[in-house]
Amino acid sequence: MSKIKVVDSLIKDLLKKIDDDTIDWVDEKQNLQSIMENGGLVDRMWPVKLIEDYCEENSAAKILDYGCGSGILNLLLLLKGYSNVHGVDVVEKFDSKILEHMQFDNASFKLIGEDERLPFDDATFDVITSSLVLEHVENVDFYYSEASRLLKPGGVCFFNFPHRLKPYDSHSRCWFIHYFPKSIRKLLWDIFARQDGDYLNNYLFLKTVSYHKRIAMKYFSHAENRTGNRIKEINFVNYKGSSKIRLIASKLMGLKYVGNIFIKIFSLNASVDLYLEKSSY
Numbered sequence: 001m002s003k004i005k006v007v008d009s010l011i012k013d014l015l016k017k018i019d020d021d022t023i024d025w026v027d028e029k030q031n032l033q034s035i036m037e038n039g040g041l042v043d044r045m046w047p048v049k050l051i052e053d054y055c056e057e058n059s060a061a062k063i064l065d066y067g068c069g070s071g072i073l074n075l076l077l078l079l080k081g082y083s084n085v086h087g088v089d090v091v092e093k094f095d096s097k098i099l100e101h102m103q104f105d106n107a108s109f110k111l112i113g114e115d116e117r118l119p120f121d122d123a124t125f126d127v128i129t130s131s132l133v134l135e136h137v138e139n140v141d142f143y144y145s146e147a148s149r150l151l152k153p154g155g156v157c158f159f160n161f162p163h164r165l166k167p168y169d170s171h172s173r174c175w176f177i178h179y180f181p182k183s184i185r186k187l188l189w190d191i192f193a194r195q196d197g198d199y200l201n202n203y204l205f206l207k208t209v210s211y212h213k214r215i216a217m218k219y220f221s222h223a224e225n226r227t228g229n230r231i232k233e234i235n236f237v238n239y240k241g242s243s244k245i246r247l248i249a250s251k252l253m254g255l256k257y258v259g260n261i262f263i264k265i266f267s268l269n270a271s272v273d274l275y276l277e278k279s280s281y
């Protein structure tokens with residue numbers, strides 16, 4: 001059975017368990033349902049695969065999702081058998097009753113303050129993930145320093161976030177907007193986006209990949225852009241949305257000799273996959 005089908009069936013099981021119970025987890029249920037309906041699961045398949053490849057059979061590996069939102073990745077990992085999965089976020093969207101209900105005793109969700117030290121000891125985690133968070137973080141330096149503090153020596157981070165040179169900004173639904181300086185961006189947003197420019201200017205802090213790598217290298221021994229690996233390996237045919245375009249993209253990237261050029265072109269318009277390592281000594 002394909003990995004996507006395995007996780008699909010895990011989510012269906014979870015939905016059934018929620019249905020069978022009297023506890024009202026409406027938000028969580030809606031979230032899971034929309035993931036099933038919109039093919040959004042593909043987005044979570046990649047961090048799950050990275051963690052599985054890294055942790056192999058070590059189901060006791062300690063994992064933190066830094067900016068976990070409603071905790072979908074945490075739940076998928078717990079359902080897949082990882083027992084030590086933790087989530088933090090500056091907003092309480094993760095209903096942690098679900099952890100108690102499913103008897104995930106070593107898992108947790110903690111509400112944190114922005115730029116506040118996280119409530120974990122140094123060198124606690126084997127893996128830290130972050131998905132679509134860093135574009136909302138103003139103090140990127142603090143975020144990387146906390147991630148590094150919490151990681152065990154030899155541990156890794158899998159961070160994914162849109163970067164400043166990505167032509168299309170999915171938050172404001174505008175093209176090339178981040179190529180402009182902040183003041184002009186606000187004007188353009190006021191004209192073209194659904195939300196006002198002030199709001200977006202205080203909500204989006206996209207930076208270039210090289211900026212992120214430079215800051216990350218203050219705290220990690222290795223930082224690598226692995227976006228190509230993701231867009232090459234994800235099975236685009238499984239998307240339920242614009243599958244024709246994705247199918248063509250998938251074929252172009254698979255071409256002999258010129259496939260790598262297409263991977264580079266498609267990577268530019270994709271969010272970055274930044275892989276970080278903390279040295280083991």
Ligand SMILES: C[S@@+](CC[C@H](N)C(=O)[O-])C[C@H]1O[C@@H](n2cnc3c(N)ncnc32)[C@H](O)[C@@H]1O
Nearest residue numbers: 066067068069089090091114131132133136137
């Ligand atoms: C687009 S959501 C992504 C949530 C989740 N990672 C996912 O993939 O479903 C971005 C999340 O980042 C959180 N966030 C923003 N700034 C943060 C910070 N400084 N520290 C931790 N989380 C943060 C937001 O509250 C929000 O839940």
